[in-house]
Amino acid sequence: MAELKADKTNEPKVDDIKAAAEEKGCPVQKAKYYITEFLSGPMCGRCLPCSLGSYEAVVRLDRLVEGSGREADIAALRRIATEMLDGSMCKKGKDTAKFILDWMDTDVYREHIEGRCPDQKCLAFIEYRVVPEKCTMCGLCKDACHYGAVHGDKSKPFLSGYRPFEIRQKKCVKCDECRKVCPEEAIVILDIKKKEPVGV
Amino acid sequence: MAKVINLTIDGKAAQAPEGSTLIAAAEMNGIHIPNLCYLKGMKGIGACRLCLVEIEGMKAPMISCTTKVKEGMVVNTRTERVQEVRKFVVDLILSMHPLDCMTCTKAGVCNLQQYAYDFEIKESNFTRKKFGYPVDQSNPFIKRDPEYCVLCSRCIRICKSQGTNVLEFSGRGVGAKVVTANDKPLQESNCTFCGNCIDVCPVNAILESDRWRKGREWEYTKAATVCLSCGNACSTIVSTKDGEVMKINSGASEGTAERFLCAVGRFGFDSVKGDLRVTAPMKRVGGKLEETSWEDAIALAAEKLKIAGAEASFISSGSILNEDAALMKKMASDVVKTKNIDSTVSLYSEYDAMNSATADLENADLFVLVGLAPDQWKRVLPALDAIVRKRMNDGGAKLLVLNSKEPKIASVATAFLKGDEVKMLEELAQAVISKGVKAPKEMIEALAHVNPSDAAMNAADVFEAAKVPVIFSSPALYKAALNLSLIKGDAVAVPLEANAKGVIMMGMTSEGKKFNEIISSSSKVLYAVGETPVKTRPDTGFLIVQTSYMTDLAKQADLILPSAAALESDGTIIDYLGRLKQVKMTCEPVGQSRQNSDIFMSVAAAMGTPLKMVKDTDIKKAAKTKVKVAFSPFKRGKGLDIDVEQFINDMRISTINGSRLLWLKELETAVAV
Numbered sequence: 001m002a003e004l005k006a007d008k009t010n011e012p013k014v015d016d017i018k019a020a021a022e023e024k025g026c027p028v029q030k031a032k033y034y035i036t037e038f039l040s041g042p043m044c045g046r047c048l049p050c051s052l053g054s055y056e057a058v059v060r061l062d063r064l065v066e067g068s069g070r071e072a073d074i075a076a077l078r079r080i081a082t083e084m085l086d087g088s089m090c091k092k093g094k095d096t097a098k099f100i101l102d103w104m105d106t107d108v109y110r111e112h113i114e115g116r117c118p119d120q121k122c123l124a125f126i127e128y129r130v131v132p133e134k135c136t137m138c139g140l141c142k143d144a145c146h147y148g149a150v151h152g153d154k155s156k157p158f159l160s161g162y163r164p165f166e167i168r169q170k171k172c173v174k175c176d177e178c179r180k181v182c183p184e185e186a187i188v189i190l191d192i193k194k195k196e197p198v199g200v
Numbered sequence: 201m202a203k204v205i206n207l208t209i210d211g212k213a214a215q216a217p218e219g220s221t222l223i224a225a226a227e228m229n230g231i232h233i234p235n236l237c238y239l240k241g242m243k244g245i246g247a248c249r250l251c252l253v254e255i256e257g258m259k260a261p262m263i264s265c266t267t268k269v270k271e272g273m274v275v276n277t278r279t280e281r282v283q284e285v286r287k288f289v290v291d292l293i294l295s296m297h298p299l300d301c302m303t304c305t306k307a308g309v310c311n312l313q314q315y316a317y318d319f320e321i322k323e324s325n326f327t328r329k330k331f332g333y334p335v336d337q338s339n340p341f342i343k344r345d346p347e348y349c350v351l352c353s354r355c356i357r358i359c360k361s362q363g364t365n366v367l368e369f370s371g372r373g374v375g376a377k378v379v380t381a382n383d384k385p386l387q388e389s390n391c392t393f394c395g396n397c398i399d400v401c402p403v404n405a406i407l408e409s410d411r412w413r414k415g416r417e418w419e420y421t422k423a424a425t426v427c428l429s430c431g432n433a434c435s436t437i438v439s440t441k442d443g444e445v446m447k448i449n450s451g452a453s454e455g456t457a458e459r460f461l462c463a464v465g466r467f468g469f470d471s472v473k474g475d476l477r478v479t480a481p482m483k484r485v486g487g488k489l490e491e492t493s494w495e496d497a498i499a500l501a502a503e504k505l506k507i508a509g510a511e512a513s514f515i516s517s518g519s520i521l522n523e524d525a526a527l528m529k530k531m532a533s534d535v536v537k538t539k540n541i542d543s544t545v546s547l548y549s550e551y552d553a554m555n556s557a558t559a560d561l562e563n564a565d566l567f568v569l570v571g572l573a574p575d576q577w578k579r580v581l582p583a584l585d586a587i588v589r590k591r592m593n594d595g596g597a598k599l600l601v602l603n604s605k606e607p608k609i610a611s612v613a614t615a616f617l618k619g620d621e622v623k624m625l626e627e628l629a630q631a632v633i634s635k636g637v638k639a640p641k642e643m644i645e646a647l648a649h650v651n652p653s654d655a656a657m658n659a660a661d662v663f664e665a666a667k668v669p670v671i672f673s674s675p676a677l678y679k680a681a682l683n684l685s686l687i688k689g690d691a692v693a694v695p696l697e698a699n700a701k702g703v704i705m706m707g708m709t710s711e712g713k714k715f716n717e718i719i720s721s722s723s724k725v726l727y728a729v730g731e732t733p734v735k736t737r738p739d740t741g742f743l744i745v746q747t748s749y750m751t752d753l754a755k756q757a758d759l760i761l762p763s764a765a766a767l768e769s770d771g772t773i774i775d776y777l778g779r780l781k782q783v784k785m786t787c788e789p790v791g792q793s794r795q796n797s798d799i800f801m802s803v804a805a806a807m808g809t810p811l812k813m814v815k816d817t818d819i820k821k822a823a824k825t826k827v828k829v830a831f832s833p834f835k836r837g838k839g840l841d842i843d844v845e846q847f848i849n850d851m852r853i854s855t856i857n858g859s860r861l862l863w864l865k866e867l868e869t870a871v872a873v
Contacts, residue, residue, distance in 0.1 A: 045372025048351065049249050049285065052292040055374040059327045076326065083288035086261060086281060087249045 012041050014092055018099075026121035027103040028112055032061040034099050042092055050093030053084045057100060067124030069113040078104055115193035123174040126189050130165045134186035137165060141178035141187060147171050150178055207273040222264035222275060223251050233277050234286055234315055236293075236402050237352040238265040241455030242361060242594050248352055249289055250315070252282040261285070287319040293350050295326035296374065297403070304404050308417040311402035312350060333377060338385045340409055340860040341393045341467050346377045349405040353378075355397035362460065363589035363612065364576060366391045378405070387867055392576050393463040394586075399449055408447050408467075415441040424451050425784040426773055427465035428519045428698040428766040429852060432583035433775035434461055438469075438767065438786040445469040445767060445787055456562055457590040462582035463864060464852065469767060472790065474858025476749045478762040479791025489760065494792065494802075500759055501727075502806035504742045505536050508724035513540040513740075515718055516708065517730030517851065518697030521771030521783055524796035525699070525706040526814040526822070528729060531800050535809045539712030540723070544732055545700040546715045548847070549675030549693065550837045554704035556778030556823065559670040559690040561587060566666030568600045570673035570681040571621040572694060573607030573844065580848055584672065584694060585609055598666065600659050602628065615659040625680050626834050627652040631660035632687055639687050642831045663688070675700075676840035679832045686831060694776045696847055702774035705822050716839075728753060729763075729796065733850035746799060749854030762793035769795055772819055780823050 012020075021034040035054050045051045057080045060073045077100055084097035103109065111118050117125045130141075130152075137155035142165070144150075149172040152165030167178070167187075179187040202217035209226050216225030221244060223233050236248040244251075244265025252261040256274035261282050264275075276282075294316060301307050333346040355378060356367045366389045370379045380389035397406045420439035427434045427448075435451030435458070448466050452458035471477075481497035482489045505512050514532045516525070525543075532541040545554060567588045574585035589612065591597040601613040602624040610616040617624040631652035633639045652660070663669060669689030673681035678693035685691035695701060713721065722739035729746045737743055737756040745757040748765040768789040773781050789795065797813065804811040856865055 039373060043373055045369075045376055046245075047247050047249055048289050048292065051351075051373035051376075052289070052296070055329075056292060056295070056326050079288060083285050087252060087285035087288065089246055089249070 012037065014038070014042050014095060017041065021099075024121070025119040026065075026117050027106070027108045027119075028061060028064050028117070029121055031100050031103065032058060032065055035061065035096060038092075038096055044090075044092070047087070047089035047093065049084050049087035050089065050096065053080045053088075054093075054096055056080055057096075064109065064112040065122050065124065067112075067115065067122070069109075071113060074109045074113065077109065116191050120189050120191070125192055126174065127169055127192050128167050128172055128174060128176075128179060129188055129190055130167060131186045131188055132164055134184045135165050136184055136186070137162060138183065139165075140181045140183065141165065144177045144181045146175070146177070147173055149173070205269045205271050205273075207269055207271070207275060209275045210277055216269045218269070220269055222253060222262075222267045222269060222273075225269045226264065226275075226277060231277060233264050234318070235265060236311055236315075236350055237354060239354050239357060239400060239455075241457070241459075242357060245353065245357075248350075250286045252285050253277045254279045254282055283319075286315070287321065290315045290319055291321055291324050292326055294321060295324035296329040296331070297350065298347055299323060305407055305411045305414075305416060306404040310404065329374065331375075331377075336385050337409055339387050339393070340863055341463065342386060342391075342395055342398060343407050343409045343411075344378070344386070345405055345407075347405075348403050349378055350403055351376050352402060354400040354402065355406055358396050358400045361590050361593045362394075362396065362576070362586040363593070364390065364392055364394070367397065390577075392579075392582070393467065393864055394461060394576065394582070395463065395466045396450070396460055396586075398466075399459070399461075411447065414446050420446060423784040423786045424782070425767070425786060426451075426698065426775070426781045427461065428773065428783070429462075429464045429468065429855065430579075430581060430583075430848060431695045431697055431700065431776050432581055433698040433773060433781060434458070434465055434583050435781065436461060436465060438784075440786050443787050445472065457587045457595070458561060458583070460583050460586040460590075462576065462579055464579060464855065464861060468855050468859050468861050471749075471855045471857075471859035471861070472765045472767050472787070476854050476858035477765070477790050477793070478747060478750055478754065478760055479793060481762060481792065482757075482760040484758045489755075489757070494794075497759060497761060498799075498802045498806050501744050501761065501803050504725045504744070504759075505727070505803070506807055508538075508741070509536065510538045511724040512536050512538045512727065513713065513718045513723040513725070514538070514542075514727045515715055515729070515732060515734070516543045516703070517732050518543050518545040518695065518700035518703050519766070519851070520703065520730050520796055521699060521769060521773055522702040522706050522819050522823070523771040523814050524729070524800070525703045525708050526819065527797050527800040527811060529707045530811055530814075531804050535804045535807050535811065540710060540718055541708060542710040542713070542715040542718060543700075543703045543708045544697065544715060544851075545695060545703055545708075546710070547733075548696055548840050548842050548844075549678075549700065549704075550840070551704050551709045553675045553678035553693045553837065554695065554701045556701065556705065556774065557690060557692050558778045559692050560668060561591070561670065561777075562595075564591060564597055564668050564670040565595070566598045566600065566662065566669040566689070567591065568602065568663070568669060568671040568681075568684065568689075569607075569609065569613075570602045570625060570671060570684075571604070571677045572672055572674050573603060573605065573609065575608050577608065578845060580845055581694060581696075598662050600628075600662060614662050615655065617655055617659055621674075621677050622680050622834050622836050624656070625677070625684060626650045627656035628659055628663065629684055629687065629834075631656040632663050635660055635664055637664060637687055640831050643683055643686060646831075646833060674844075676837040678837070680834045680836065682829060683831055683834060686829065692777060696844060697851065698775070699773035701776065701778060702772070702823070705774060706819070707822070728757075731851055731854055733847055735850070746796065748793065749858060751854050761799050762791065763799060764789035764793050764795045768793070771797070772816075772823075774823050778823075780820065 017037040021030045024030045063069045081097045081100040139154035142150040153162040214229040234250040246263040251264040336344040359367045437451040480491045574581035576582040576585045598614040601610040601616045630647040630650040671691040675693040682691045719738040724741045726740040727744045735752040743757045744759045745754045746761040770785045
């Protein structure tokens with residue numbers, strides 16, 4: 001037991017994890033990050049609802065983030081959180097439950113199973129597109145992409161027949177590098193499900 | 201008695217003694233509160249959360265395994281709120297538990313299976329988790345399959361409580377696993393293979409190794425009986441199927457310190473069908489032992505005994521049943537008419553030390569071990585060792601050890617007085633008296649010259665503080681130890697054999713030669729019953745050995761009468777606490793072997809003086825004799841010093857050699873060397 005206690009001083013505190021989680025844009029990712037960190041750190045494993053429940057919660061949140069979430073996952077999450085709140089031995093478990101529950105009543109979980117991340121942070125639900133009207137064919141994005149996902153010919157004066165710049169979705173890992181370097185803000189993030197016309 | 205508390209559980213009026221937990225109180229009133237991690241008799245840890253209940257006036261549900269009863273408490277054990285939590289936990293556990301109830305050996309007695317049924321969970325609603333842990337089945341006794349584990353930690357806690365301390369969790373949460381030190385197989389840890397973890401495991405994670413397709417709980421016939429392997433005479437429950445013993449569990453009631461069995465008691469039953477069993481009467485023809493018929497064997501025994509008369513001698517072990525002992529005594533004194541009848545008990549005890557005395561183990565707050573070295577690892581009175589350690593760990597009892605050597609149990613003693621036991625007893629008694637505690641006059645006078653050491657004074661503090669001390673002594677030191685009980689507590693002599701007290705109380709006390717004299721002097725006929733530590737043939741004209749196993753002595757016999765083994769006999773014994781215990785026949789005697797009492801009656805009848813079976817009422821009457829507790833000089837019984845380990849080994853050797861216990865014995869000798 002003495003060893004366990006000694007270890008605990010180095011472990012992140014629940015509050016630290018909470019603060020770090022706040023930096024994640026999307027509430028689902030916040031919860032996932034929080035519980036993952038909780039499991040590898042402060043979770044003591046002394047009672048089953050918390051130790052088994054949070055593990056299952058991560059599995060379910062993973063599905064939501066990855067876009068394979070279903071109605072059943074939300075129901076499971078709601079059940080995990082409710083029962084953990086009632087059943088856990090200590091405050092740590094109850095806090096974790098609350099963290100999940102906080103967002104339960106908003107639409108954010110449901111949006112995720114419908115294929116949208118309102119904060120456009122969950123990669124499974126977004127894609128990067130080049131807005132042709134804004135693109136000046138400078139090629140910076142192509143240079144920035146490590147994955148060869150940007151195709152197109154750099155514009156050279158007095159020549160014609162350039163291929164316009166576009167992003168190959170199959171190769172794109174959504175690392176955001178191209179968008180960051182674009183001087184014209186010609187690269188935008190779109191919800192896959194919405195499929196709104198590019199531009200405007 | 202503790203104060204009675206009135207409370208309401210599920211709308212019913214209920215009573216429970218003060219200080220009991222809600223879960224125990226509910227159980228007492230016939231209401232089962234689901235649980236996986238609760239272990240009766242031990243402190244609750246509230247890990248599984250299945251035992252949550254709602255108490256009126258409290259906002260949050262409470263765990264009933266740690267909450268104590270209070271007057272007027274109104275408890276609801278089945279509200280929707282707590283049922284949902286229970287269902288949730290069972291659901292989660294099922295998501296990581298193999299769903300193979302159809303072939304699982306524990307089906308029918310599995311708590312998880314029961315709760316899944318109760319909560320109508322056909323299959324888990326959560327994601328399936330599999331870990332691929334290897335199974336530890338490298339020993340012939342205990343199989344550990346972590347895949348089935350529900351992380352209740354019962355095995356860990358029982359192992360810690362009895363002081364063996366082999367199991368521990370590695371990791372936490374979903375990935376936790378019950379392991380030995382460095383996750384080695386059991387035989388490479390300090391495991392004694394007592395198998396008490398099997399008794400507490402709610403699922404199939406820890407199980408007897410030999411149970412695969414040997415029938416399940418509902419196919420077994422169960423009998424409550426007693427293990428006769430050593431002086432502790434532990435209660436057992438023997439499960440049989442088609443006349444064969446399938447497993448043995450502890451028979452002491454749940455939650456008591458006595459709920460313990462050692463490897464010999466739990467796993468030694470295969471010796472009953474082992475190679476060393478004698479299955480037919482044998483007589484020596486031309487220097488060789490040959491099988492013969494019962495008629496012939498009985499006639500031969502009767503003829504030889506008749507000729508020998510008063511010059512015949514009878515010896516037996518202290519493990520034969522009361523009925524057998526009483527009949528044997530009758531046969532010797534009334535039929536053969538000899539005074540030379542004695543048992544191995546006289547090797548280590550005076551007759552009167554074996555008179556009944558009892559003690560309250562479950563309420564004892566101090567144990568005093570005088571000259572005793574119970575040891576689970578050497579399997580010398582292992583249950584006594586476990587009982588003392590359990591009461592210390594779970595009940596806060598204290599321990600004083602008085603011993604001239606350094607027994608293992610001394611390392612956990614509250615105080616250890618090393619030195620000659622009689623001297624230490626004198627010093628302890630004098631130290632207690634010097635603190636102003638009342639004692640009989642003779643004792644004060646007898647101790648006037650004694651000057652207690654500081655260690656004795658410290659030990660006396662412990663003794664003085666105790667309310668219910670129990671003094672266990674080796675039989676040789678019983679009279680001296682009894683003096684201590686004149687101040688406070690109960691003194692009990694702990695013999696080395698299961699029915700030592702019964703054998704003596706049934707009258708197996710010699711008026712002629714004693715055991716040692718019988719085997720060292722010459723006799724016309726020597727009739728030896730049971731497994732005795734006699735290895736070479738004493739000087740006798742004709743040696744009759746009545747035994748279940750081919751012992752060293754049996755090999756040198758002129759006539760062998762095969763007797764039923766302990767698991768094949770019906771009768772009673774008197775254990776070390778003076779309790780009359782029933783021994784039940786759990787399977788038919790092997791081959792032609794017959795019960796000891798049957799053989800005695802046949803021999804007596806053949807000699808022309810038929811004996812009647814001893815009546816139960818006579819046994820009960822004989823078992824009631826109580827010794828008067830009076831002061832006697834601080835002295836050690838003379839000539840009773842034997843090598844306890846050697847003696848116990850000798851008595852057990854045929855059981856062990858005919859069983860898988862031999863594997864364990866060889867392993868342990870290998871490690872010791």
